[in-house]
Amino acid sequence: MTKLYVGHGVKITLNFELRLDSGEVVDSTFDKAPGTFEFGDGTLPAGFEELMRGMASGERKIFQVKPEQGFGMQNPQNLQTFRREDFSHLDTLEPGMVMSFADAAKAELPGVVAKVSDDEVIVDFNHPLAGRHLEFEVEIIELSEMDGEA
Incomplete structure (x- = not known):
């Protein structure tokens, strides 16, 4: 063998x-x-x-x-900005939270909340x-x- x-x-x-x-x-x-x-x-x-x-x-x-x-390396293009109001259904929203999003093909895509302000939320879609x-x-x-x- x-x-x-x-x-x-x-x-x-x-x-x-x-x-x-x-x-x-x-x-x-x-x-x-x-x-x-x-x-x-x-x-x-x-x-x-x-x-x-x-x-x-x-x-x-x-x-x-x-x-x-x-x-891979961190890709700045994988940081996406959303309107804060898109998350109004959540009781808590803070940096470090992992959330599930749907990509263009409706596949599940995890993202980490990077920054929260009064009017926008920045989500990091880079691999952790x-x-x-x-x-x-x-x-x-x-x-x-x-x-x-x-």
Whole structure:
């Protein structure tokens, strides 16, 4: 049997932990069930997958992830201004609140209230981890070849 490595056509079962550069844990599977996905299926950002490329079952590594490899840089065009009256149905509206919006295709799009004034609300639609340097720890538990099912 040929030894498998992380790459295209491979199903990956892993544990991972994502930390901010401050050490704060953003997400982790080490204390719960491992994750499983197919390389390239969009489950993880492509930059994270590329860091794991070539790893084998049983390997555990820690990677330093630049914003460009992770969730991208903050894009000022992803800050949108709305009229304050559009939120009049809410009892509370303050910076840091996460809200759900619908995009042009009616898909759900999360946004974070960045600023509230008397007449307008600025909502940030950047990924919450955009522009952040991260630490990505990964342990490859099992690798298997995809069986060709679509």
